[in-house]
Amino acid sequence: xxxxxxxxxxxxxxxxxxxxMTIYSARDLLTGMYKYLDKIKNxxxxxxxxxxxDTSGFQLLSMAKKEVESKEKTFKIINPSNxxxxxxxxxxxxx
Amino acid sequence: xxxxxxxxxxxxxxxxxxREMLEDMENALLDLxxxxxxxxxxxxxxxxxxxxxxxxGMFGFNDVGDFAHILENLLDKIxxxxxxTTPDMVNLLLECNDHIIKLLDYFDANREEEINxxxxxxxxxxxxxxxxxxxxxxxxxKKEQAKNASDLDSGDMQVINECWHISxxxxxxxxxxxxxxxxxxxxxxxxxxxxxxxxxxxxxxPAKEMNAEECYLGFEISFMAYTxxxxxxxxxxxxxxxxxxxxxxPKSDLNEYVALIDNLPEETMYIGEILTEVGSLTKKExxxxxxxxxxxxxxxxxRIGEIVVxxxxxxxxxxxxAVNKQSNIKKTEDKIKKTMRVxxxxxxxxxxxVGELVISASNMERLIHESGNSGMANAFxxxxxxxxxxxxxxxxxxxxxxxxxxxxxxxxxRDISREKGKQVDLVFHGGExxxxxxxxxxxxxxxxxxxxxxxxxxxxxxxxxxAKGKPEKGIVKLNAYNEAGNIVIEINDxxxxxxxxxxxNKAVERGLIKEEDLESVSNETIDELIFSSGFSTADTVTGxxxxxxxxxxxxxxxxxxxxxIIINSEEGKGTTIRIILPLTLAIIDGFLVKAGxxxxxxxxxxVVECSEFDNDEDVRLSETGNYIYLRDExxxxxxxxxxxxxNNETDSMGKIVVVRYADRKMxxxxxxxxxxxxxxxxxxxxxxxxxEWISGATIxxxxxxxxxxxxxxLLGYLKIVETRNIS
Numbered sequence: 001x002x003x004x005x006x007x008x009x010x011x012x013x014x015x016x017x018x019x020x021m022t023i024y025s026a027r028d029l030l031t032g033m034y035k036y037l038d039k040i041k042n043x044x045x046x047x048x049x050x051x052x053x054d055t056s057g058f059q060l061l062s063m064a065k066k067e068v069e070s071k072e073k074t075f076k077i078i079n080p081s082n083x084x085x086x087x088x089x090x091x092x093x094x095x
Numbered sequence: 096x097x098x099x100x101x102x103x104x105x106x107x108x109x110x111x112x113x114r115e116m117l118e119d120m121e122n123a124l125l126d127l128x129x130x131x132x133x134x135x136x137x138x139x140x141x142x143x144x145x146x147x148x149x150x151x152g153m154f155g156f157n158d159v160g161d162f163a164h165i166l167e168n169l170l171d172k173i174x175x176x177x178x179x180t181t182p183d184m185v186n187l188l189l190e191c192n193d194h195i196i197k198l199l200d201y202f203d204a205n206r207e208e209e210i211n212x213x214x215x216x217x218x219x220x221x222x223x224x225x226x227x228x229x230x231x232x233x234x235x236x237k238k239e240q241a242k243n244a245s246d247l248d249s250g251d252m253q254v255i256n257e258c259w260h261i262s263x264x265x266x267x268x269x270x271x272x273x274x275x276x277x278x279x280x281x282x283x284x285x286x287x288x289x290x291x292x293x294x295x296x297x298x299x300x301p302a303k304e305m306n307a308e309e310c311y312l313g314f315e316i317s318f319m320a321y322t323x324x325x326x327x328x329x330x331x332x333x334x335x336x337x338x339x340x341x342x343x344x345p346k347s348d349l350n351e352y353v354a355l356i357d358n359l360p361e362e363t364m365y366i367g368e369i370l371t372e373v374g375s376l377t378k379k380e381x382x383x384x385x386x387x388x389x390x391x392x393x394x395x396x397x398r399i400g401e402i403v404v405x406x407x408x409x410x411x412x413x414x415x416x417a418v419n420k421q422s423n424i425k426k427t428e429d430k431i432k433k434t435m436r437v438x439x440x441x442x443x444x445x446x447x448x449v450g451e452l453v454i455s456a457s458n459m460e461r462l463i464h465e466s467g468n469s470g471m472a473n474a475f476x477x478x479x480x481x482x483x484x485x486x487x488x489x490x491x492x493x494x495x496x497x498x499x500x501x502x503x504x505x506x507x508x509r510d511i512s513r514e515k516g517k518q519v520d521l522v523f524h525g526g527e528x529x530x531x532x533x534x535x536x537x538x539x540x541x542x543x544x545x546x547x548x549x550x551x552x553x554x555x556x557x558x559x560x561x562a563k564g565k566p567e568k569g570i571v572k573l574n575a576y577n578e579a580g581n582i583v584i585e586i587n588d589x590x591x592x593x594x595x596x597x598x599x600n601k602a603v604e605r606g607l608i609k610e611e612d613l614e615s616v617s618n619e620t621i622d623e624l625i626f627s628s629g630f631s632t633a634d635t636v637t638g639x640x641x642x643x644x645x646x647x648x649x650x651x652x653x654x655x656x657x658x659x660i661i662i663n664s665e666e667g668k669g670t671t672i673r674i675i676l677p678l679t680l681a682i683i684d685g686f687l688v689k690a691g692x693x694x695x696x697x698x699x700x701x702v703v704e705c706s707e708f709d710n711d712e713d714v715r716l717s718e719t720g721n722y723i724y725l726r727d728e729x730x731x732x733x734x735x736x737x738x739x740x741x742n743n744e745t746d747s748m749g750k751i752v753v754v755r756y757a758d759r760k761m762x763x764x765x766x767x768x769x770x771x772x773x774x775x776x777x778x779x780x781x782x783x784x785x786x787e788w789i790s791g792a793t794i795x796x797x798x799x800x801x802x803x804x805x806x807x808x809l810l811g812y813l814k815i816v817e818t819r820n821i822s
Contacts, residue, residue, distance in 0.1 A: 026307035037302045062296040092292035
């Protein structure tokens, strides 16, 4: 699991998550998210390189969305990989 | 993919069960017609309509659901004695019953389509008639619901939604226990259709307080399936310790939702929004629920507490809803559980395998006997007993009592009596006679036709009957019984009998017989003519029969089942039609013989006797060689070896096997007779299709082929050969 910052300006940040978003990487993923949730900007998350996601990964995304939106900023997921699409479809969530 | 398939399967079950229920309903209606005050029949009818309404709605067949709804309204009023039953009303109810069948047929054939205008106009005209019995306004569904929704006092206020509502809240520990809710939701989606699902994320703490390995999620699901609460609970069985689950059946009491909202950890408004978002509650219902909740909180804290307590017992069988409507649905569900639907191809496979087992067991028996190992022989004896039981019970699975299908003829007879102003009683005998299900299914239509004919053409009008000195009420008798390994079904009426002059006229007109032959034609031959294609003697084409298609189709259908049909008519006294059918198409209790080096199996039930053929006083050949004298009886005789045109020489004089079919007997000379032999009929390839008198083949213990002979066809065939030889 790897989080990379792709782009950043004063109002917006684009993050890419790579690898697994599963219970095995959940702790690291959460820690990796801290700094973006400290100073919240409009956020885009690229999930095209996510190889695997489970409910804990879904939960982290839900949490992030909740946090970002509570600060009146936008949270958007772009390029979900097939696995991501699948869980979104199952849980009726599109972000 | 799987999701779609399973949903389709559920719809198929809906159609099958609805049709069954309509059949029950029809029977109940006929009972009601006989005794107009029979409240049990009314309840049965009500239950059927109610269940159809509910499940039709569940699957989105609103045209069926709406129609059934009005019907249910009327039945409800009849049930509560607000409206009195009249014969006209029963008639209308029967029409409605037929109409629902038509609607179901239509939607079964055109799953996604709109109702066609023709059916719709029938719906409308029937609904108008139904509504005319109802007090003004009571029949209109939408109004009633609106009324319900605004009526706070109503204790059994139901929500409109026809889906199950499932609330899931996972415990924090679920991930640590190695479970992922994903797999359970996806399993659920295979059981039915997840109409809408909404993740409840309210409980997820801010990032800094969150433990990423704990679960804070929940889901609210609107789920469409034809299932039971237990079945849904089973889906989550593995995680029952790791989640709180609440299931509300379709159309639950609004109170149940109030309790649900109250009992969920989230804010009332938040959860309420989600419930409307997944479509389980309408906005209006939600606001009613909130009002109700407020009211309950003020007035009776205890009561809501009780509901909450109830709600905690998640694994208790279906919530005991206040509404008896739901308990009715449950009743039928219980009934359904006692029987299980199995694909017939699975049964066929099982029976085929059992057949193979029987064959290989007899092979083994031979080997064991040859080995002379008595321990093994004993063990085998026990095993062969078990194999016998397996064979019998697997055959039994396919056997169905024929009485079930007799019942539906009552309606036919009733309709004809009404339409024609006749009085006809339908009497059953031997309804408990069992027959292979496939055969029953295929024989029902021909039987229906014959019963219809008997009532329509056979039984005379009451005046005519009285004039002839017969009772005004005619009787059509249906009788089923076992005979010689066959099932015989008799349809008998005490009506006018066949009008032979009319048949002759028609036959001449159609060129079926020549006028100059008329003198020599026997009564039987004339009667047989009605089985010719395109033959109908009815003067007018009625809605019921006389369309000129019929008896020929009946005969073809019967013959395709390896059965035969015989007609026997006496002018002025009535007609009897006998249908002779094989018991089953798979296994035969036979009598094994060998002739000309060929093994043959005769159906055991057709074998009358077997004796040494030594040309003495008891058994001797006639002078011509075509007959034998068996004691005092003269029986036609065939040397089976010659029949097979075999040159195989044997020294023994052979044995005589006498077979009987219907009233005819025939003696066969065979080389050896082995006695009883139970075997599985293996169909022969298509090349043998034309040889009627072979019904199949079997593999003998030594690997040889044994031919299974069809005695009825064989006798028929020999008769033809005989006449050919004479002429």
